[in-house]
Amino acid sequence: MINLLIDQWIPVQRKDGARDVISPLDLLSDSPENPVKSIATIRPDFDGAVLQFLIGLYQVLLSPEDTDEWKELLDSPPTVDSLQKRIDQIKPAFIPDGPDHRFMQDSSVRDTDVWEIQNLLIEINNTHFLKKGTIQHLCPKCAVLALLTLELNSPSGGRGHMTSLRGGGPLTTLVCVPDEQTTLWHTVLLNLISTDMFPSKGDLTVNQSVIKIIFPWLGILPNSEGGDVIVPKDMHPYHVYRNVPRRIFLNFEDTTSGNCDLCGEKSEVLLSKYWSRPNGIKYDSWTHPLTPYYIKTDKAGDLHLPVRGKEGGVTYANWIGIVMGSTEAGRIPASVVKTLPDRLYKDPEYPELKVNVFGYVTDNAKARAWQEGILPTIIVPNEFRAAFLNEVSRLVSTASDILFILISKIKDGYSRDARNMKGDFSEVRVSFWHQTESVFYEALEKLTASIPADSSRSDELHPMTDEVKKSWLFEMRNVTLSLFKERVTFPIYGEADPGLSAHAELALRGYLSNNNAKVCKSLGLPAPEKVSKQKVKK
Template sequence: MNLLHDQWIPVRRRAGQRDWISPPQLSNPDIVAFAADRPDFNGALAQFAIGLLQSTTPADTPAEWRRLLTTPPAEQELSAWFAPVAEAFLFEGDGPRFMQDLTLSADEATLNPVAALFIDSPGENALRNNSDHFIKRGRIDSLCPACAATALFTLQTNAPAGGVGYRTGLRGGGPLTTLLLRQKPQSLWQDLWLNVLEGPLHRAHSGDAEKAALHFRFPWLRPIDQLQTGEAISPAQVHPDHVFWAMPRRIRLDVDDVHAGECDVCGRHSNTLIRQFIAKNYGLNYKGAWDHPLSPYYEAKGDWLPLHPQPGGLGYRHWLAWLLGADDTKSRQRPSRVVTHALNERKRQMGGALRLWAFGYDMDNMKARCWYDSSLPLYGLDECEADALRTVSSCVSSWLSGAQSAATSLRGAVKDAWFGGDARGDFSSVDAEFWGRTEASFYQLLRQSLEALRADPLADVDELAVRQTWHAALVRTALDLFDHAFVGTGPIERQTPHRIAEARRKLLNNLYGNKMREALRLPSPEKPATRRTRAASAQA
C-alpha cells in the first residue's frame, strides 16, 4: 500500500455521496470535504493534504498561486508533483514505512493494542483502576489500513505526553490548528490551497532549505539517531517540510498478524485488519524555535510557543488573537503564518467569503479532556486595507475586554450567591454559558463594522453608540443568566436571600463600574446633584 497511489482518503462529493480517493484526486472539483468517521481524523487529513501539497508544489510566486487556486492541476499533474516523494509514503513492507520507526523490532519494544493509537482511548492507569467511565475500553480492536494510517498520522501530529521518554509532538500535545476555508464550500481543493504558501515563503522558516535529502523531510526514512545526534532535534537539523511530518513516537504497526472483517472505525470490510503495534520510548525530541505555519502562537518569557485548546471551548473571544493578533500586556498572541500572509498579502485574491476553522484536543497532560472544533466568520476581513484592520483590532480588543470583565463579574457573583466568598471549585460552565449567549450580539456588531469599513475605510465604527450597544448586551446577558439560569432556578429552601441579594448588587456595581467603563471607554455617569449645587443653580 502506498498512500500516494491507493484510494484511502474518505471524502464527500458535491451530491452528498461518500467516496474514497487517492491524493492526486484532491483537485477534483466534485469533491467538497473530507468525510472521516471521527472529527480528529478530518482535522488530521486536512493537515496531511496541506502538508503534502506544501512539500511538493512548484508554485513559487503569487501569480502561480492565484492561477492554481482557480484552475486546479489535473490528476496527472498532481501525480507528477508527488512522484519524487513516493517512496516516503509506503505503508507496508520491510523497509521504511510512513510515520513508522525504521529500525524498531519486536524484541526491543512493547506490544500494544491498536486502540492505543487513539488519543482519547483510556490509558493503562484507567484500565487498571477501572476508571474508564465515559470512554470505554473495547471500542476499537481492529483497523483497516486506511484508518490505521489516519490514526497513526493523527497521533504523531497531536502526540501528548505519554510517560518517560514518550515524546510530545512538534507543537506539544494536542496543538491548536487554524485553517482558512470558504464560508460556503466550493471545492476541497480551494479549501486546501488557501492554506498553502508560496514555496520561498514556506522554506524561509523552521528549517534549513539546503537539507533537501528526503530523510530530512520525512524522518522515518532513516534511523532516528542519524537525524537527532544529541538529546533533541532543532529546526536547523532538518528541512522546513519536516514540520508537517514530525515523528515523535517510535511505532511500527504489525502488518503480518492480520485478519479479515469489518473495521471498528469506518465499518468497511478489509482482508488485512490491523490489531496491534510495537512501540518504544525516546523518539525524536523536538526542541527549539519551531514555527508551524498552521498554528497560532503566544509569547512566554520572550519565546513564541504554539497555542493549545483550553477548557471552555473555542469561540468569539479568540477571534481577534487568531486572526489579527493580540498585543495586550498579559498575553501577546499572533495568528498562524498562513492567516497572517492571507490577510496582509493575498486579500481580495482569495476570491470569496472566508471562515477560520479551528480545532484541536484539550489535553490534561496525557489525558484528553475534549476535542474542540469550531468555525469563526471573517465577514470580509480579508478585503480590508491595513488602516481598517488596525481599526477593527482596536474596536474588537475593547469589546473583548468588556466581555471578559462581565464574565468574570458574573462568575464571582454566582459563586458568592451559591457558596459565599471562600468557595472553591470549577465554575467554567458559567463562563462558557456567558460567552455562548453573547456570541450572536458580538458577530452582529462585527459584521456591521466590517461592512462599513469595506464601504469606507475611514468610517467611524468606534463610535460611542456601538460601545454602549455592546455594553447593554453584556449587562442584559449577565443579569439574565444570574436570575434565570444559575441562581434564581435553585430550590427556594436551599437559597440564602440575603447572600443572593448582596451578590446581585455587587454584580450590578461591577457591570456599571470603573473597570467595565475603562474597558469599553464609556463616559463616567453624571453624579446626582447635591443640595448645595441645586441651591446654587436655583439662585443663578
Template sequence: MLNLLRDGWIPTRRTSGARDIIRPSQVIDALSVDPVNALDWPRADFRIASLEFLIGLLATACPPESYEAWHDWWDEPPSVETLDAAFAPIAHAFDLDGDGPRFLQDFEDLVSDSEPVERLLIESPGGSTQTKNTDLLVRRDRFRAFGRPAAAMALHTFQSWAPAGGAGNRTGLRGGGPLITLVVPPAAVEGQPLRLWHLLWANVPVGGRAPTADELPRVFPWLAPTIESDGNRTVMPETDAHPLQCWWGMPRRIRLDFSAATEPRPCDITGAPDTVQVTGWRQRPRGANYAGWGKVHPLTPHYTAKPGAEWLAVHPQPGGIGYRHWLGLVTKDAAGLRLPAASVAEWHDHAYRAEVVRPRDARLLAAGYDMDNMKARGFVEHEMPLPGLTTPEIRAALDGLASTLVLSADAVAALLRSAIRQALFSAGATVKLDAELLSAARERLWDATEQPFFDALSGLAAGTSSLGSLCADWHARLRRTALELFDETAPIDPDVAATGDARRIAAARRRFSFTLAGYGKEGAALFLTLGLAPPETKAARKGKST
C-alpha cells in the same frame, strides 16, 4: 504494499453525494462536474488530521513560490496529472508497509512487545488505566484490527498530536494535542458548494520551495535512523531537521504489525474491507524530542509568556472554543504575546491582493484534543465567521473593535463570577472561583453574546454602524445579559426576603449593577476599555443643581 500517494485510500464525498476512495492527487478530480467536497472518515480527529496531511503534502511537494502563483492555482486549479508529477519525487517516502522505509515508522524493525492497535487512538485507555480497571467511559477492546487506510490515519494523527506517554515517550512536535485552525473559504463560484481543493489551497503557505532529494531524510525522519533523545538531545529546525518536518514530525518510535488474509476483512473503524490489516504495534522510548519549533507550523496559533521567552503552540482547554479566543486565533493581542496561525494571517493577505478572493463568507475552523496530560478530556471542533477584510484600514478597525469587545466581555464575565460568589457564599467561605456553579454562569455569558459579537463586526465591516454606537450597544447587551444570569443563578425567594441570605444577594446585585454602570474602580476600567464616557459622579450632579 500500500503507497499513500500512488494508491487510493482516502474516503471522500462528492457534491452529488456519491462516496469515493481517492489518492491525494484526485482531490482535484472532476472539479467542474462532480468535485470532491468533503472527507468521509467516521471520526472527527481523522478528518481534521487528513486535512493537515493533504495541506502538508501540497506545502511540501508543490508550494506556491509567490502570491501570484497561489492565485493562479486558486483561479485555475492544476490537473490530477500535474499533482501526480509533483508528488512523484517523494512518493517512496509514503509506503505504509513493505521491506523499505515505512511512513511515520521507525527506521529500525523494533524489538518490543506488541500493543493493541486501538492504543493508536488518542482517547483509548492506556495500560495503567486497564490494569486499574478504570476505563469506564472509553472501554478497551472496541477495535481489534484496522484496515491499512484507517491505520495510516491513526498513525498520522497519533504522531502529529502525540500526548505525553510516560517516561521517554515524547509528545508531538507542537506538544500534546495542539489546536488546529483552518480557513474555510466561501465557494469559489457563487451558489456552488465548497470544493475540498479550495479548502486545502486556502491554507497552503506561500513562499516555500520543494525539497531536493538530498534534503528528504531531514523532511521525512523515517528515511534515516532516528535521532534518539538520550540525555538532553533535541531536534531543532534548520539545525537537526528541515523546517518542512513540521508537517511530518515523528516523536514516537513505532512499527506497525501487519497481518495478511486470503480474503478481505472489514476494518473495525471504517468497515472497508482490506486483505491486509494492522492488529498491533510495537514501540521503543526516546524518540525525537522536538524543541524550538514555536511559530513554525502554519496551522497552529502560538503564544509566549513574555517577550523573549519560548513560543509555544496553543492547546484546546475546557469550555470549548469561541469568540473569547479571537485574540490569538484571528488577530494578535495588544501585547504581541499571542499570534494566530500563519494560514489565517495569509488568508487576509490573499483577500486584499486579489479581487476574486473576497472572504466575506469565509469561516474559521478550530479543532483539536483537549488533553489533561495523557488523558483526552474530549475532541473540540468549532466554526465561527471570519468577517470580510477588504482594505488594511478596515482590517485594523475590525481588529481594534474585536479586541475591545473580547476584553470587555472578559471583564464582565469575571465580575459576574465574583458577584455570584459574593451573593451565594458568606465572606469566610472557601469557594474556588472555578467552581462549577460560577463557571457555568461565565460560560453562559460568552455563549449568549457570541452572535452579537459577530453582528457587531459585520456592522463595522459593512459600514452600517459607527464604532461608538457599536460599543454602546455592546455595553448594553453585556449589562443586560450579565444581570439576567445573576438573577437566574442567585434568585431571591420572596418568602424569605428578610433573611440574611436575601440581604446578601441583594447587596451583591446592587454592587454588581453599579459596577456595570461604570462606577467604582472596576466600572471605570470597563468603561475605559469600551471607550465610553464615565458616568457623572454624585458631586458633579450636585454641582449642576446649585
C-alpha cells in the same frame, strides 16, 4: 501493499451528500458538478489529521513560488501528468506496509516492545470516542489514520514518549470559506503558503536530493536516545507537516481477517499489535504554518510557544490571538492566517473567509476534550489596524471582567461566605461565551463599518465607535442578567437565599450600568457625569 499517495483510502462526502473514497491525487480531477466537500472519516480528530496530511502533501507537490502563482492554482488546478515527476520522487514515502521504510514509521523498533493496537488512538477519558477495551483489531486504513493522528498531535506519554513538533494538544487553524462555497480542493489550496511567505528561512527547493529530509523514514530515523534535538536546520522546512515524535512500527506480519473494530468494515487484514520504543525525535524551535503562537518572555529571551486547546471550546475570547494577532499581547496567528491580507485582500471571489480551529484539550499525558469551531476573518487596512485592535481588545477584556463579576454575584446569591463557596462554574463560563457570541460579532461588524474609506487624513476610527460599545454593553447586560437569574432561580448550586440573590442582582445591575465608571474606562467611553447631592435632594 497500498500507497497513500495513489490509492483510494480517504473517506469523503460529496456535494450531493453521497459518501465516497478517494486518493489524494483524485482531487486534481474532481467533478465540478459534484465535488468533494469534506473529509468524512469516523472521528473528527482523524478528519483534522487527513486535512493536514493533504495540505502538507500538496505543499510539496505544488510549492508555489509567490502569491500570483498560488492564485493561478486556485483558478486552474494542475493535472496529474504535470506533477508526475514530483509524484514519482515522493511516492516511496507513502507505503505504510512495505518490507522496510514505511510511512511515518521507525523500522529500527521492529521486534522490540509490543503494544496493543488500541494504544494508537488518542482517547479522551477513555469514553469520548470509544469505550476502553473495545478496540482489538484495526483495518489498515484505520491503523494508518490512527498513526497519522497520533504523530501529528502526540500528547505527553510518559518518560521518553515525545510530544509532537508543536507540543501536546496543539491547536490547528485552517482558512476556509462558507460551507455552501467550499470544496476540499479549495480548502487544501487556501492553506498552502507560497515559498516567499513560508515561515521557515531554510531552502524550500524540492528535488530528489532532499526527499529523505522531508520524509526521514525513507532513511534511518533520528532519535533522542543520546539527548539529540532536531531543530529546523536539521530537516527540510516541509518536514514540519509530517513530524514523527513516536517510534512506531505496525505489525503487518501477525494479522487476522474480519471486521474492523473501529469502522466496522470487513478486511482481509486486521492489525492487533505494533512495536514501539521511547525516545523518538525531540523537536525544538520549529514554527508550524497551521498553528498560532504566543510569546513567553523569560531569562533566555522570548520563546514562541504553540497555542493549545483550553476547556470551554473555541470562542470569541480567542478571536484576536487566532485571527488578528497582537504585538502588545504577544499573540501571533498561524502563518497561513497571518498572510491572508497579502494573499486575498479585497478579492471578490473570497469575500467571506473564515478560520476553522480544532484540536485536543490536554492535561499532562491525558486528552481531556476535542474542540473545534469557526471564527470569522476581517482584513483591516494596516493604517487602521492598531485602532481597530484596541477597540476589539476593549470588548473582549470587558467581557472577561463581566464574566468574573457574574460568577461572583451568583456565589453571593447562594452564600454569605461566597469566597469559600464550592462548585464547578465551568458551565457558566461556557454558556457566557457562547450566548454573548452574537453580541460580539454584531459589534465587530459595526466596528468594521466604522473604518473610514479615506485613510489619507487620519488613522482613527469613526466616532460612532462609542455608540457601538454602548449598544454592545446594553446587549451584554441582558444576556448576563438572564444567565444570573437562571442560576439563582433554579437550585443548580444548592438553595439560593432570596434576600441574598436580590441584593446580588442589584449589585450586578449596577456593575453593568452605563454609569459604572470602571466599565466605562474599560470600554474607553467618556466617564459618566457625577450627580451632585444637591440635585439628588431636589
